[in-house]
Amino acid sequence: MSITDPENTIVFDIDTTDPATSGKVTIRLRPDLAPQHVERIKALVREGFYDGTPFHRVIEGFMAQGGDPTGTGMGGSDKPDLKAEFTNTPFKRGTVGMARAMDPDSANSQFFICFTDCPFLDGQYTVWGEVVDGMDVIDALPRGEPVPNPGRIVKAWVATDAS
DSSP: OOOSOGGGEEEEEEEOSSTTTOEEEEEEEOTTTOHHHHHHHHHHHHHTTTTTOBOOEEETTTEEEEOOTTSSSSOOOSSOOBOOOOOSOOOOTTEEEEOOOSSTTOBOSOEEEESSOOGGGTTTSOEEEEEEEOHHHHHTSOOBTTOSSOOEEEEEEEGGGOO
16 A cells, blocks of 8 residues: 555554454545644654553444543543534544544544444544555454453554654
């Protein structure tokens, strides 16, 4: 797979807890849809914020949620919450969206990746990316809410920064 816009591409090296299914996931960022969210994700990736964080909530037929360093679903970064950047872009398999609390303007660092089409999320959450390679790795993440032995992001990077 060739990366056409390395500054707007991130890669997660994911440990699914099974070496046979662990691997890299490439996400194309969508600054055209959510410029503030994309800037936040890139800043957190570059700070190493996501390195070692678990996929703490993984629901079969719905999505895998990560981005909380505490692994509880209650944690986030020390940066201020973001204002919603909702669009009509559909949540389909591989769409990456920003998790939030009830307040639409409460997104911070947590995100989710859809396993399947989720039209009930359309216009309710911010879309900031899409998996373009490695969806099989996401599919292999251990399930649970919370996940007893979760898969983790070992390391994350912006493609521009890869050496």
